[in-house]
Every structure is written in C-alpha cells, then in structure tokens.
Amino acid sequence: MTTPSNKIEELQRRLQSAAAETAQLRSELAIARDRQSASAEILRNIAASPSDARPVFAAIASSSKRLLDGFSATVLQFTGDELHLVAFTPTSPEADEGLxxxxxxxxxxxxxxxLVRDGETIQFPDSEADDVPQLNRELARLRGFRSVLFMPLMNRGTPVGMISVTRAVTGAFAPDLVQLLQTFADQAVIAIENARLFNETREALERQTATADILKVMAASPSDVQPVFDAIAANANRLIGGFSTAVLRYVDGAAHLAAFTPT
Structure with a gap:
C-alpha cells in the first residue's frame, strides 16, 4: 500500500533526478558554447590576417590548452625539410627557453x-612509458608534462605541421577532445592555405605591376635607356628583398655601371 510518506519520497527522488539532468544539460551546453566561441574566434583571426597565419596559430594554441584542460600546447609547421615552432603556450621561463x-x-x-605523417593521431598517455621515443621523453621532462596528444595538420593528404597538447597527469584524452583538436587542426590548415594563396596572389600582382612600370618607362623614354635601368634596379631590389641591386653594361670588353640602388 502506497502511503503519503512513500509518495513524498518518490517525488523527491524524481525532483533530484530532474535537477541532476538539468545540471548535466547546462554543463554540456556551456561546454558546447565555449567550443563554438573558440572556433568562431579562430575563424575571425583567419579573416583578419589573410596573409599571416601566426595570429591563428596563437589562438589555436591558447584554445587547445584551455578547452582540452591541458598543461601546454604547441603548433609546429613543416617548411621544406625543417620543423618550425610557430606558437606555444608558456609554462616557465626555463622550459620555454629550452623549447x-x-x-x-x-x-x-x-x-x-x-608517427603522424600518414595523418594518424598519436597519444602518449604516459611520457615515461618504454615505447615513448627518447626525444619526446626528454621534452616532457623539460616542459613538466606526463601525457601528450599529437594531431597532424594534413593538406590534401600531405602533412604540413602538427598540434600537440600536454597534461601534467597521465591518462588518455577522451574521444570528444580528440575530435575537438581535429577541428582546430582543420582550421590551422585553412589558415596556412589562405596565407599561401594570398601571398602568391600578391606577389604575382606586384611582379606584374613592376613589369608594367618598366614598360611604361621604356615607352616614355625611347631615346634614353637610363630611366629604364634605374626602374629595373629599383623594382628588382624591392621584389627580391635585396640589400642592393646593380645593372651593368658590357661595352668593348669593359663593364660599365648603368644603375644601382643606394645603400
């Protein structure tokens, strides 16, 4: 037989369960909003700096550390046959200097x-484990972390860099956090590609403008080559990023200085 007391207890249990579910939903909603805000911030950085991916890398490092509850985060980029550190979150002056x-x-x-060149995500749940490469173990001791997640940056199947997030404690990263870091990695690749295309387009336009400038000088002074040599020296020095540029003419076996940029 159900008594008033039993009904009250059942009602209390339901209320407690509903309160717990509400708290859980609020927590999940707050996390989702935080992640969306971080992604939106990174996209704003991409839009604001189309020719330079460094502000994007800095935002990705900061957001990765915060949202993955990390100890530190780094962003590395491949340039030729070298690996460059393009962003990191600080830990200590000594560790930062060593990094x-x-x-x-x-x-x-x-x-x-x-490990990551084929696009695979790699984790070291414990940096002191026997299967961890010695270099990674030394970096972990230098920086003061015990676990790390590596996410490759892949552009059309080619690795162009990686993001790493560390923790001060041992343990694997949850799948949803790995997926979140994948989102940041995709945004980093967009920033790299945008900067490349933007700079290539700008360089091509600058070269076309320089060529047109020289052609205009040629048309304006058909009887005097000196203004043309001056324009060639100035444009060549600017576009190549030179310290100085000289134009020489060979006349009767002798070299004559025809134009130069001052130093």
Whole structure:
C-alpha cells in the first residue's frame, strides 16, 4: 500500500533526478558554447590576417590548452625539410627557453613526425612509458608534462605541421577532445592555405605591376635607356628583398655601371 510518506519520497527522488539532468544539460551546453566561441574566434583571426597565419596559430594554441584542460600546447609547421615552432603556450621561463632553442630542427630528426605523417593521431598517455621515443621523453621532462596528444595538420593528404597538447597527469584524452583538436587542426590548415594563396596572389600582382612600370618607362623614354635601368634596379631590389641591386653594361670588353640602388 502506497502511503503519503512513500509518495513524498518518490517525488523527491524524481525532483533530484530532474535537477541532476538539468545540471548535466547546462554543463554540456556551456561546454558546447565555449567550443563554438573558440572556433568562431579562430575563424575571425583567419579573416583578419589573410596573409599571416601566426595570429591563428596563437589562438589555436591558447584554445587547445584551455578547452582540452591541458598543461601546454604547441603548433609546429613543416617548411621544406625543417620543423618550425610557430606558437606555444608558456609554462616557465626555463622550459620555454629550452623549447624555443630546440627549433627549428630537421624533420628527419623528430621521431614524432614518422608517427603522424600518414595523418594518424598519436597519444602518449604516459611520457615515461618504454615505447615513448627518447626525444619526446626528454621534452616532457623539460616542459613538466606526463601525457601528450599529437594531431597532424594534413593538406590534401600531405602533412604540413602538427598540434600537440600536454597534461601534467597521465591518462588518455577522451574521444570528444580528440575530435575537438581535429577541428582546430582543420582550421590551422585553412589558415596556412589562405596565407599561401594570398601571398602568391600578391606577389604575382606586384611582379606584374613592376613589369608594367618598366614598360611604361621604356615607352616614355625611347631615346634614353637610363630611366629604364634605374626602374629595373629599383623594382628588382624591392621584389627580391635585396640589400642592393646593380645593372651593368658590357661595352668593348669593359663593364660599365648603368644603375644601382643606394645603400
């Protein structure tokens, strides 16, 4: 027989369960909003700096550390056969100095690259485990972390860098956090590609403008080549990023200085 007391207890249990579910939903909603805000911030950085991916890398490092509850985060980019440190979150002056001093380095000398070059995500739940490469173990001791997640940056199947997030405690990263870092990695690749295309387009436009400028000078002074040589020296020095540029003419076996940029 159900008594008033039993009904009250059942009602209390239901209320407690509903309160717990509400709290859980609020927590999940807050986490989702935080992640969306971080992604939106990174996208704003991409839009605000189309020619320079460094502000994007800095935002990704900061958001990765915060949202994955990390100890530190780094963003590395492959340039030629070298690995460059392009962003990191600070830990201590000594550790930060040691980290910066270890880059750039040859990709072939960095064992983690061999693990992520095929686009695989790699975790070291315990940096002191026997299967952890010695270099990674030394970096963990230097920086003061015990677990790390490596996420490759893949552009059309080619690795162009990686993001790493560390923790001060041992343990694997949850699947939803791995997926979140994948989102940040995709945004980093967008920033890299945007900067490349933007700079290539700008360089092509600058070269076309320089060529047109020289052609205009030629048309304006058909009887005098000196203004043309001056324009060639100035444009060549600017576009190549030179310290100085000289134009020489060879007349009767002798070299004559025809134009130069001042130093």
């Amino acid at each position: 910066e001093a270890s880059f750039p380095r040859k990709i072939s000398d960095f064992p983690t690259f061999a």
